[in-house]
Amino acid sequence: QKEVEQDPGPLSVPEGAIVSLNCTYSNSAFQYFMWYRQYSRKGPELLMYTYSSGNKEDGRFTAQVDKSSKYISLFIRDSQPSDSATYLCATTGANTGGFKTIFGAGTRLFVKA
């Protein structure tokens, strides 16, 4: 079992839709949770960074962490064609060999105009 599971997609939605991206993780010791966005042929860009369970909002993006079920989500409201990218969830913690970051496989998102 992988430490972080993420559906690779692709996920295709119409412009304006609400997008839900999800990951599950196996190690309850993970403490920090991140979402990165990667455009084609570019390096990943940090979108959201959360520590505790609950929601964190930044513009059209909301990151949600449920530590009890080991489930993390990223919601994108009013999705735009420019949101088309690969989204990687990631987690780290003191028990991952010195805060080693564990990445999901990434979900490819296509937002159609």
Added chain:
Amino acid sequence: GAVVSQHPSRVICKSGTSVKIECRSLDFQATTMFWYRQFPKQSLMLMATSNEGSKATYEQGVEKDKFLINHASLTLSTLTVTSAHPEDSSFYICSARGGPQETQYFGPGTRLLVL
């Protein structure tokens, strides 16, 4: 957010030559730097982790003599692909960890093509 630069962004070389890629954290001191490799439509593959002033820790299956990593300062790490071959062609991405929350930031990547 923090900025990590990578140079060059793209390089084409002949088989058998060595290629050096630089990674710099521009506005923070990176306690740790990471080197990843990514094939088309695949996720990141961690190659090695390096801390300033010490030897890099390589992931299983990554040849340390093939991929030389030097972490000379808290803002600079280099990856040298020695005696490159066509199968080394890939997208190489560095990442630097630092700041008050020890967050990991990525460089823009270097596309290597070995002919």
